[in-house]
Amino acid sequence: MKNKIIKTSLLVLSLFVTGCGNVSHYEDHLDDYAFTMDYHNKFNVLQLTDIHWNLNTSDTSSKQYLHKVIKEAKGYVLKTQSNDAKIDLIEITGDTFMLSNSDYVKSFVNFMEEEAKEYDFKYTILWGNHDRQGTYNPTWLAKQFINAEHCIYTEPNDDLYGRSNLVINLKDEDNNTKWQIANLDSGASFSDSSASIARNYDYIRDDQVNWLKKEHDLVGSSVPVIAYYHIPSPEMKTIYNEVVNGASYKNKFFKLESFAEQEAPSKFLTEAEKMNVKATFSGHAHNVDWTVEYHNMVLGLGVKTGKELYFAHVDASDETKEVQDGLTSVGINEEFDLIGASLVTLRDNEEFDLYHLYLNERDNEDFVRWVKF
Amino acid sequence: MKELFKKENRILASCDKKTWNQSFTLSILIILLFATCAGYFFDFVYMMCDIIGSIISSSSDIALRDIVRSLPYLSSTIGCIFVLGNLHILFRNYNKDITCKRIFKHSITIIVFGTISALAPLIGLGTKVYSSLIEGSPTDLYPLDQMLTGLVLIVIGVLSVIITTKLKNEINLSLPTRGVENKKCRVIANIGKGIWLLVALFSFSATIYFFKSIDLSNGYVFYSIMLFILFILPWVYMMIYEFHYLELKEEVRKEHDFIIGLVGTIISLVSIILFFISLSLNIDGPSNVGFGLLPVDFTASINVFNIIYPLTIVTVPMVKLIQGIIYKKNK
Numbered sequence: 001m002k003n004k005i006i007k008t009s010l011l012v013l014s015l016f017v018t019g020c021g022n023v024s025h026y027e028d029h030l031d032d033y034a035f036t037m038d039y040h041n042k043f044n045v046l047q048l049t050d051i052h053w054n055l056n057t058s059d060t061s062s063k064q065y066l067h068k069v070i071k072e073a074k075g076y077v078l079k080t081q082s083n084d085a086k087i088d089l090i091e092i093t094g095d096t097f098m099l100s101n102s103d104y105v106k107s108f109v110n111f112m113e114e115e116a117k118e119y120d121f122k123y124t125i126l127w128g129n130h131d132r133q134g135t136y137n138p139t140w141l142a143k144q145f146i147n148a149e150h151c152i153y154t155e156p157n158d159d160l161y162g163r164s165n166l167v168i169n170l171k172d173e174d175n176n177t178k179w180q181i182a183n184l185d186s187g188a189s190f191s192d193s194s195a196s197i198a199r200n201y202d203y204i205r206d207d208q209v210n211w212l213k214k215e216h217d218l219v220g221s222s223v224p225v226i227a228y229y230h231i232p233s234p235e236m237k238t239i240y241n242e243v244v245n246g247a248s249y250k251n252k253f254f255k256l257e258s259f260a261e262q263e264a265p266s267k268f269l270t271e272a273e274k275m276n277v278k279a280t281f282s283g284h285a286h287n288v289d290w291t292v293e294y295h296n297m298v299l300g301l302g303v304k305t306g307k308e309l310y311f312a313h314v315d316a317s318d319e320t321k322e323v324q325d326g327l328t329s330v331g332i333n334e335e336f337d338l339i340g341a342s343l344v345t346l347r348d349n350e351e352f353d354l355y356h357l358y359l360n361e362r363d364n365e366d367f368v369r370w371v372k373f
Numbered sequence: 374m375k376e377l378f379k380k381e382n383r384i385l386a387s388c389d390k391k392t393w394n395q396s397f398t399l400s401i402l403i404i405l406l407f408a409t410c411a412g413y414f415f416d417f418v419y420m421m422c423d424i425i426g427s428i429i430s431s432s433s434d435i436a437l438r439d440i441v442r443s444l445p446y447l448s449s450t451i452g453c454i455f456v457l458g459n460l461h462i463l464f465r466n467y468n469k470d471i472t473c474k475r476i477f478k479h480s481i482t483i484i485v486f487g488t489i490s491a492l493a494p495l496i497g498l499g500t501k502v503y504s505s506l507i508e509g510s511p512t513d514l515y516p517l518d519q520m521l522t523g524l525v526l527i528v529i530g531v532l533s534v535i536i537t538t539k540l541k542n543e544i545n546l547s548l549p550t551r552g553v554e555n556k557k558c559r560v561i562a563n564i565g566k567g568i569w570l571l572v573a574l575f576s577f578s579a580t581i582y583f584f585k586s587i588d589l590s591n592g593y594v595f596y597s598i599m600l601f602i603l604f605i606l607p608w609v610y611m612m613i614y615e616f617h618y619l620e621l622k623e624e625v626r627k628e629h630d631f632i633i634g635l636v637g638t639i640i641s642l643v644s645i646i647l648f649f650i651s652l653s654l655n656i657d658g659p660s661n662v663g664f665g666l667l668p669v670d671f672t673a674s675i676n677v678f679n680i681i682y683p684l685t686i687v688t689v690p691m692v693k694l695i696q697g698i699i700y701k702k703n704k
Contacts, residue, residue: 023591054420054423055416055419055420055423055443055511056420056439056443056511058442058504058508058510059509060504060508060509060510061504098423098672099419099423099668099672101511103511103513104510104511130671130672132663132664133664133665133668133671133672134586134665135415135586136585136586136663136665137585137586137587137588137663138663139590157590187660188664188671189660190656190657190660191656191659191676193656194650194652194653194656194679195649197679197680198674198675198676199670199671199674199675202660286430309427309430309432309435310426310427310430310431
C-alpha cells in the first residue's frame with residue numbers, strides 16, 4: 001500500500017512538473033484533422049494575412065476595408081475566369097488578432113460569417129505568433145471558429161505540436177483528391193532556456209512534418225499540396241541571398257524588410273519537396289510579399305491585409321535597390337501601400353496561378369492593382 | 374512578530390468612531406479605484422505595446438493614428454491613476470498643508486487628462502476619427518464612455534482643487550496621520566513606488582484574467598501556478614503595505630521592518646526560484662498556455678516579465694529589510 005501511494009504520488013508529481021497529461025497520439029486519429037471541399041477547375045483561394053486587430057483598432061473601418069478586398073477579389077475572378085467563378089476558400093494566415101479581446105474576436109467571426117453568406121465561400125484560419133496574445137483563452141478562441149458555420153477549423157487535443165494544424169482535401173466528382181491544402185501552426189516564439197532574455201520565432205516541428213506526411217499519404221502521395229503557415233521558412237533568407245548574388249530563380253514582388261523567419265532549423269521544406277508540395281505561403285513580415293520559384297516549388301509571403309500595426313508605403317521615387325527591384329517586378333510606377341491580399345487559382349493539371357492584389361483606400365478612387373506571379 | 378497583529382498597535386485603535394468611519398470609507402474607495410485603474414491600465418499596456426510596435430517598425434504615422442483614436446482611453450487611464458494617487462495621499466495624511474498641496478497638484482493633472490478624455494471624442498467625431506460617438510471597440514460604448522469618464526474626472530479634479538484651496542479650513546477631516554516620509558531619497562522612493570504601483574495594477578488585472586485566459590489543456594500546470602503566484606505578489610504586497618503596514622503605529626513599524634522585510638524577501642526569493650525551475654521544466658509553457666498576460670514579452674520578443682517581476686517582488690521587501698537593518702544598527 002505504501003509503495004502504491006509513493007508510485008501514485010510520483011506519477012502525479014511528474015505530470016504536474018512536466019505538464020504532460022494523458023493525451024492521445026495524433027497518428028491515432030488522422031481523420032479528425034482532415035476536411036473535404038468540392039474541387040473544380042480554377043478553385044480560388046484568397047489569402048488574407050496579418051490583419052492584426054488590437055485594442056486600438058476601429059473594427060468598423062477595418063471591416064470596411066476587408067469587405068472591399070473580398071468584393072474586389074470576387075469581381076476579379078468573375079471578370080477573368082467565368083460567370084460562375086467565385087472565391088471558394090479564404091485562407092487567413094495568422095496574426096488576425098494581437099493584443100486583442102474577446103469582443104474583437106466575436107466581431108471578426110460575425111463579419112466573416114456575413115461575408116461568407118454574401119459571397120458564398122468557406123474560410124479557414126491558422127494562428128500566427130500573436131493570435132493567442134489576448135485576454136481570452138486559446139481554446140475559447142478556437143471554439144469561436146470551430147462553431148462558425150462557414151469556417152473550417154479544428155483543434156484535436158493530442159500530442160501534435162501547435163493548434164491550427166489541419167488539411168483540406170479538394171475532391172472531384174469521382175471522390176479523387178485533386179489538391180490538398182495544408183495549414184500548419186508555425187507557433188509563436190520560444191526561448192532556449194529559462195535564463196534566456198531573447199525569444200526566438202518558433203518553427204514547424206518534426207512531428208508536424210511527420211503528421212503532414214501521414215495526411216498526405218492518406219490521400220495519395222502524388223496529390224499536389226499547397227501549404228500555408230504564418231512564420232516564413234528559415235530557407236527564405238538563404239534563397240533571397242542567392243538571388244541577390246545572381247541566382248536565376250524566378251522571383252517577384254517586394255522584400256522591404258527581413259523575413260523574420262523561423263529561427264531554428266525545420267525539416268519542413270526538405271520534406272515538402274518529397275510530398276509534392278507545389279507552393280508554401282506565409283505572412284508575418286508585413287513589408288515583404290516576395291515570392292520565388294525554388295526547386296519546383298513556389299515559396300512566398302502573402303500581401304499584408306489591412307492597415308494595422310505597420311505596412312510599407314512604397315515610394316516610386318525611393319532609389320533603394322529593394323524598392324526599385326520590387327517596382328520593376330510588378331510594373332507599378334506610383335506611390336502605394338503594400339496592403340491587399342493574394343489569390344491562388346488551382347487548376348486541373350497540378351498547376352496554379354498566383355496573383356497579388358494591392359488595394360489602397362483613397363478619397364477619390366481606390367488604388368487597385370492585380371499582379372500575376 | 375505577534376506585535377504586528379495586536380489591535381492596540383494599530384493607528385485606528387485609538388481613534389474615535391468618526392475617524393474610523395472616514396478611514397474605512399476611504400479604504401473601500403481605494404480598493405474600488407485600484408480595481409478600476411487595474412482594468413484600465415491593463416488595456417493601456419496593450420494599446421501602448423501596439424503603438425510602440427508601430428513606431429519600432431518605422432510606421433510612426435500608424436502609431437499616431439492609433440494614439441489619436443485611443444486618446445480618450447489612454448487619457449482616462451492616467452486621470453484615474455492620479456485620482457487613486459489622491460486617495461492614497463489622503464489616506465496617509467501627513468499634515469493638512471502637505472496633503473492639500475499634493476492633492477492640488479494631482480488634481481490639476483486630473484483636470485488636464487479629464488479634459489482630453491472629454492474633448493477628444495468630439496474633436497475625433499468632427500475630424501472623422503470616429504464614425505459616431507458610440508463607434509464601439511475597444512468597448513461597446515467607445516468613445517462616449519470615455520467622454521463621460523473625462524467629465525467625471527473634471528468634476529473630481531475641480532472639486533479637489535476647490536476643497537484644497539478655498540475650503541481648506543472649512544473641511545473637517547479627522548483622518549489620522551499614517552507615517553511621515555523619510556526626507557532622504559524621497560525622489561527615488563517616489564519613483565520606486567510609482568513603478569511598484571504600475572506593476573501592481575497590471576498584475577492585479579493579470580490575476581483576474583489568469584482564470585479566463587490560461588489554457589491548461591496541453592499541461593504546463595507547474596509553470597502556470599508559478600506564473601500565477603508571481604502575478605499575485607506585487608499587488609498583495611501593495612495591499613499589505615497600504616492597509617496593514619501603514620495602519621501600524623510608527624514605532625511598531627520601525628521595530629519590525631527587519632522581520633517584515635526578511636519574511637517578504639524569503640517568500641519572494643522562493644517564488645522566483647520555483648518560477649525559474651518551472652520555466653526550465655516547461656520551456657514551451659509561455660507560448661502554449663496563452664500568452665496574453667505577457668504582452669510585452671511576445672511583442673518585443675524579449676522575456677521582460679522574467680526581469681521586471683522578480684526585480685519588483687524582491688526589491689519591495691528588501692527595502693524594508695535594509696531599513697530594518699539600518700534601524701537596528703542605529704538603535
